[in-house]
Amino acid sequence: MLFLVGLGLGDAKDITVKGLEIVKKAKRVYLEAYTSILTVGKDALEEFYGRDVILADRDMVEVDSDSILQDSKTEDIAFLVVGDPFGATTHTDLVLRARKKGIQYRVVHNASILNAVGCCGLQLYNFGETVSIVFWTDTWRPHSFYDKIAANKSRGMHTLCLLDIKVKEQSIENLMRGKKVYEPPRYLTASLAAEQLVEIIKQKREEGEKDIELAEDSLCVGLARVGADTQTLLTCTLEQMTSVDLGPPLHSLVIPGYMHPLEMEMLKQFALNDSVIEMIETLERKSEHS
Amino acid sequence: MLFLVGLGLGDAKDITVKGLEIVKKAKRVYLEAYTSILTVGKDALEEFYGRDVILADRDMVEVDSDSILQDSKTEDIAFLVVGDPFGATTHTDLVLRARKKGIQYRVVHNASILNAVGCCGLQLYNFGETVSIVFWTDTWRPHSFYDKIAANKSRGMHTLCLLDIKVKEQSIENLMRGKKVYEPPRYLTASLAAEQLVEIIKQKREEGEKDIELAEDSLCVGLARVGADTQTLLTCTLEQMTSVDLGPPLHSLVIPGYMHPLEMEMLKQFALNDSVIEMIETLERKSEHS
Structure with a gap:
């Protein structure tokens, strides 16, 4: 068996x-x-x-x-x-x-991270399609993950972003020479993933695109080592996330969609600072009035 | 703690x-x-x-x-x-x-069922929003779960349908009399969930609705007692599922969207009969040619 x-x-x-x-x-x-x-x-x-x-x-x-x-x-x-x-x-x-x-x-x-992500307080039933964010290279900078996040967000759904893992990869040089020499493993951090997202947002704005679903000050949640003793969760803006170090791998990134009061209350537990708590409280007041 | x-x-x-x-x-x-x-x-x-x-x-x-x-x-x-x-x-x-x-x-x-549903072979990353199918009553027959399944399917995404649980519910009579007498627990079966879906499909057709995403012969997967020794998985049409008994609770129902060859190959492992395998093989040939 x-x-x-x-x-x-x-x-x-x-x-x-x-x-x-x-x-x-x-x-x-x-x-x-x-x-x-x-x-x-x-x-x-x-x-x-x-x-x-x-x-x-x-x-x-x-x-x-x-x-x-x-x-x-x-x-x-x-x-x-x-x-x-x-x-x-x-x-x-x-x-x-x-x-x-x-x-x-x-x-x-x-x-797995697909259900354990619930630890950040966002309800699993309110997640849309899961996306994978890959390491950009000089020549390969796909935007497709942004489009999926935006599609989820426009429907009010949260997005779990799984971050790239490069294990036992060969450099192009070693690959061409047929050398079985492997690069050290690399794990995409929440910080670098946020950086790539912010770059896409900026590019879309420069290209004059309207109705961009995400902005530099969109809230996101960084998750590191979920389920381990050293688990770290952090709520802040995408821009802030670009300069945060959540420590050793694995990381994930969550982009919230529409949030219920209970979900906002949980995100506050992991806020980077008071200004993030204020941002969430502003959202809470808006949702009470709508 | x-x-x-x-x-x-x-x-x-x-x-x-x-x-x-x-x-x-x-x-x-x-x-x-x-x-x-x-x-x-x-x-x-x-x-x-x-x-x-x-x-x-x-x-x-x-x-x-x-x-x-x-x-x-x-x-x-x-x-x-x-x-x-x-x-x-x-x-x-x-x-x-x-x-x-x-x-x-x-x-x-x-x-949890949200990741263990992967046992049916459909890839977790290809699931859209999870839906809950509730017990219909004589007076309350919501269609909202159908709309969510249809929205997922139109984007090629699979749908996990969680099925209603009624535990420690009071009858309206006992509730009004303030009697703390509880009804026996009830669990929505994959069969009854499929029946409710088929009824919605029929109604939409009668009302002349076009582009109905689901039909009586749409494939679905019934899952019972996932993770237990008595786990049962079954692939068949919605119509066939209405007359299938998957045994004791809990049940779930999955409605596949667009399937990759590997996903179809796995669904065949749980096919009700040869005609279901033929249905999947027809889908496989179509996807090869497209």
């Missing part, structure tokens, strides 16, 4: 009791290590489980999945995923490969 | 290791028992925890929260929620009440 086990978001103890039982009994234990990270590394997991853990990179999961699935018709294999197992397409693919070989599978769900 | 601990979706062992440690040490343990249910009851939880668990109904949480928060400045109080703690507004309210009293809080996240 193939067990896909969600690890949740924080540290080793965020695995479920059911998940831990499976890990302890499985023949082999893989850790998917390229779509997300915990605040603890493989060593801490191995110590907590009392088991060896095999790191599974993108190549192993997408190209060499046979090695993962080996013996899983007769033995239990655990495939660990940070967050919930179905957060990324690549795991659906693994399940389908297993099914084609006649291998049974079971899923042990866990928290 | 107030600990809000998510229990996940299946049974007692879906609590996280961190959550279980908190429950074992807390002075009092409450179980929120009106926004969702596990496949196991309070007794099974008490046995697994080796602790007494106090059932917290809506009245206790919303009106008498002081009793829950009592001593929590100096003692640890655990408040257990099926799924993730921030699935319902009422828990945000409890957090805000705690904060007003200067009580610290911590959240232990877990899976």
